[in-house]
Amino acid sequence: MAFLEIDDVHKSYGSFQVLRGVSLEVNKHEVVCLIGASGSGKSTLLRTINALEPISAGRIKVDGDVVTGPGVDVNRLRRNVGMVFQSYNLFPHMSVLQNVTLAPTKVGGVGRAEAEERALELLERVGMRDKAGSYPDALSGGQQQRVAIVRALATSPQVLLLDEITAALDPELVGDVLGIVRELAADGLTMLLATHEMGFAREVASQVCFLHQGSILERGSAEQIFEDPQEERTRQFLGRVLASGRL
Amino acid sequence: MGVQTAEASELRVGPPPTPPGRVTGLMVVAGAAALLAALAAHRAIVAVVGLAEDRTAPLVAIEWVVTLVALVPVVPVVAAALRARSRGRHLAAGDLVAARSEAAAGRERASIALGWALAVLLMAALLGFVAANDGAVAHTFLKWEFIQSTWRPVAEGFWINIQVSVGAEVLVLVLGLVVAIMRLVGGPAGRPLRWLSTAYVDIFRAIPSIIVLYLVGFGLALAEVPVIKDLTPLWLAIVALTLTYSAYVAEVYRAGIESLHPSQWAAARSLGLSYGMTLRTVIVPQAVRRIVPPLLNDFVGLQKDTALIGVMGVADAFTRAQLESSDVFNLTPVIVVAVLFVIITIPQARFVDRMIAREQRKSGRA
Incomplete structure (x- = not known):
């Protein structure tokens, strides 16, 4: 399993179908990349996994537990499924x-001191420890995104969703x-990425x-999709990406 | 095209150069306005000083100072004249660029003179109004002896206005937020709450606050509503103004909350924060920062409406000023109340300005 x-999984906004029957299985420690043009449903698919978008039909299971449909504790699910935007x-x-300690202290049941210690550890890993006291607007985009990754990791999720x-x-x-992200993959974190970074x-x-x-x-291994x-449609898409110099 | 000879290529291509602008016309207008304004100001101050029983030396000095200050707009007119001469010299020497720049500088000086002259003229008109009708205006509104004799009871009454303002503001901050959040509760379960909140805002924003004060002040006491009938008139005034202004402030809160990008909700919810926790820790703190300026607007409105609580029998500053006024048959005490309202409002406006500036510095956006 x-x-x-x-x-x-199906998802519609009114009469517009964003997802038309998506099925996908991801094993532990896998890194799955979702590629495709804007509007192809990559982001929506990610957002259905942590229930930010309710689905119209289908079923999603995390670790054997059905996480779609009424009565699911979405807050518990989301602590287990981190997301970066x-x-x-x-x-x-x-x-x-x-930013980093908010979720662990407010909903994770972790004490402030412990949460801060762990946050600083994680920030250290991404080279942001010296910015712990800064406010987001004072940081560059890259620094903000590194903090956002740490924030998502702070609840120790088993899956990380990375949306472009x-x-x-x-x-x-x-x-x-x-x-x-490369380091996290090497550590064996299960991840789903919507991305335009083909390389x-x-x-x-x-x-x-x-x-x-x-x-x-x-769907296939990276080699299979990119080489053969x-x-x-896939060939056309990759051709356009190649032409724009992004591969 | 393509027939450009060597001779033709030396000709200019494109439109002719911009000629220097004219200075003299604007300068003359500005000069005339400046002199006119100074004359008007002189006459006005002489009339005002003439209201005093005897022309003492300090009063004469004031006349002189005001007249001299009123002449200040003449200075940029002189500067404009100098630039105009310089423009002519450069133009004669064929230096078009320098002439243009001098002309622009001259016109700028003349415009400045015109702006200040208009301001002086308006102030002179105001002074003239005070002195009008042989000083009747000044005597009616600004009689020093009545300021001296009535400021104390008026200021005592103003303490009530301040108590009602602060009390109502604190309650409004809470009730307004509650009403705003009721309006944002989602789902079918929230529908009755949304409906109630909308109805409340619609009704209490529509009823003039003087009517709410009247109904609460007399009606609730008359109907012997438990608890409320034991409230002092001061507290009834606070209740009435809270009812009215919570409706306004609820809308301010709602606008602030809805102005936040949905991605803030998504980020907070994606961390496993509940709806309520997201509101409390992420949404409302950010919304509150954004709504401080419109909130101050409503608070100033509330403070001014405390002048209406006389209708329910509370002896506030305005009520006392009216009494004093009818005693002395002069409106100076009411002017004292007006000045007190201005005095408490200005620091609040500056405080909010500072708060916004500090907020921007803190977040590195300055």
């Missing part, structure tokens, strides 16, 4: 340390953030899914 099971979404009225986390960054800051996907992904108009059109795509 896979750690994360997504089974025939494209636009960082740090809380601007809180310092870096407060480098898309809003200046090119010279992308490397730092990807370096951290990076190729390097870290154990599985690559190409989404097109709300369904997974093609079977679907015409």
Whole structure:
């Protein structure tokens, strides 16, 4: 049984179908990259996994437990499924340390001292310990995103969802953030990434899914998808990415 | 095209150069305005000083000082004239660029003179109004002996206005937030709460506060509503103003909460924070920072409305001033109340300005 099971998930906004029957299995310690054009449903798929978007039909299981449908404790689910956003979404009225310790102290049942100690440890790992007292607006995009990753890790989630986390960054800051994700992958954290960084996907992904108009059109190892795509749509998409110099 | 000879290529291509602007016209207008304003100010101050029983030396000095200050707008007119001459010299010498720059500087000086002259003129008109009708205006509103004899009871009454203001403001901050959050509760379970909140805001924003004061002040006491009938009139005034202003402030809170980007909700919820926890730790603290300026607006409105609590029999500053006024048949005591309201409002406005500036510095946006 896979750690994360997504089974025939549908999602509509009104009459517009964003997801049309997506199924995906992710094992522990896997890194799955979701690629595809804007609007193909990558972000929505990630947001259904931690129930930020309710689904219209289908079922999602995390660690054997069904996490969709009524009656699910979404707050407990979300402490177990961390998320990092494209636009960082740090809380601007809180310092870096407060951003990171908020969830552990308020809902994780961890004492303040312990939470701060762990937060500083994590910040140290991403080279942000000396910015613990700073406010988000005083940080660069890359620094904010590193803090956002630490904030998501602070509740010790078993899965991390990364939603185009480098898309809003200046090119010279992308490397730092990807370096951290690379380390997390090496540590064996289960991750799902929606990304446009094809080179990076190729390097870290154990599985690559190409989404097109709300369904997974093609799925396989990084090598398989990038070297020998079977679907015409995948070839077209990768061709366009290649032409724009992003591969 | 393509027939440009060597001779033609020496000709200018494109539009002719911008000629220097004219200075003289604007300068003359500004000069006339400055002199007119100074004359008006002189006449006004002479009239005001003339209201005193005898022309003492300090009063004559005031006349002189005011007249001299009123002449200040003449200075930039002179500067404009100098620039105009310099412009002419440069133009004669064929230095178009220098002439243009001098012309621009000259016009700028003339405009400044015009602006100040208009301000002097308006102030002169105000002074003239005070001295009008042989000083009747000044005597009616600004009689020193009545300021001296009535400021104490008026200031005592103003203490009541301050108590009611502060009491109502504290309650409004709480009730306004409660009403705003009721309006934001989601789902079918929240529908009755949303409906109640909307109805409350619609009703209490519509009723003039003087009517609410009247109904609460007399009605609730008359109906012998338990607890409320034992409240002092001061507390009834606080209750009435809280009812009215919570409706306004609820809308301010709601606007502040809705102005936050949904991504802040998503980020907080994605960490496993509940709806209530997200509101408390992430949304409301940010919203409150944003709504401070409009909140002050409503608070100033509330403070001013404390002048209405006389209708329910509370002897506030305005009520006492009215009594004093009718005693002496002069409106000076009421002016004292007006000045007191201005005096308490200005520091609040500056405090909010500072708070916003500090907030911006703290977050590194300055």
